Amino acid sequence: MTTPIKTLIIDDHVPIVEAFERSLSHLNSNSHFVFEVDSATDCDSAILKIEESIKEDKSYHLFFLDISLPPSEDRKFLCGEDVGRRIRELYKNAKIxxxxxxxxxxxxxxxxNSINPEGFLIKSEAGFSHFIDAIKNVLNDTPYYTKTVLELLRNNMVSDLVLDEKxxxxxHELSKGTKMKDLPRIINLSMGGIEHRKRNLIEIFNIKKKDDKSLIELAREKGFV
Known part of the structure; x- marks a missing residue:
């Protein structure tokens, strides 16, 4: 008997979850793969399912991960990238x-640089056939990327620079309008440390007008907030 591939779909859009479920159902019927599927719609529910699976010794093998997820209530997980980092900490052999x-x-x-996913799909480029191909490739230990990602890799445009959790x-806090005087308490850094990080972000993003509004606008454009 084939051991089911325990799978967690993490996405806050029901149609996307259903599309992945259809892909897995198709493979259940037309391949040697068998899937046991679960889903989560935000950071809190995803982390709860991930950590419970470890405690119950029912580890997941495959994850579908949206990056733009609602943050956790305690703000420890701001988006899917943070969830992905937690998956990498807990599951050494899982596929993302x-x-x-x-x-x-x-x-x-x-x-x-933070997650190193086995598969990377850009929504505007991916349809049902891409889902099927990505699942089959990744489970056979072959990376799968859609066009934009492949072009970046081929042209050596993937940077070593990484924005860390802080x-x-x-x-995130600047985009909410949090005052500078309150940031050391929230982020657990000195005011000098916060100012240094802000200057570094302005330099990384190559912002001409060095103010908070310009920084947040560009960070939002690039998908960090």
Missing amino acids: IVFTHHSDSFRISNIF DRMLL
């Missing part, structure tokens, strides 16, 4: 297929 609308080269680079938390 990222599915996102972000096509900015810097954002894609950051996802690669960088992304800083951008």
Whole structure:
């Protein structure tokens, strides 16, 4: 008897979840793969299912991960990228297929450097056949990327620069309008450390007008907030 591939779909859009479920159902009927499927719609529900599966010794083998997820209530997980990092901490051999609308080269680079997914699908480029091909390739230990991602890799445009958890938390809080005087308490950095990180982000994004509004506008454009 074939051991089921325990799969978690993490996406806050019901049609996307259903599309992945149809793909898995198709493979159940037309291949040697057998899937046991679960889903989560935000960071909180995803982390709960992931950590419960570890405790119950029912580990997931395959993850479909949207990057633009509602953050956790405690703000420890701001988006799917943070969830992906947690998956990598807990599951050494699991496969991750990222599915996102972000096509900015810097954002894609950051996802690669922090998660290193086995599959990477840009939503505007992916349909049912791509889902099927991505699942089959990844489960056979072959990476699968859609056109934009492949072009970045082929042209060596994937950067080594990575925005870490505190960088992304800083951008998130600035986008909410949090006052500078309150940031050290929230991010657990000194005011000097926060100012240094903000200057570094302005330099990384190559922002001419060095103010918070310009920083947030560009961070939002690149999909970090």
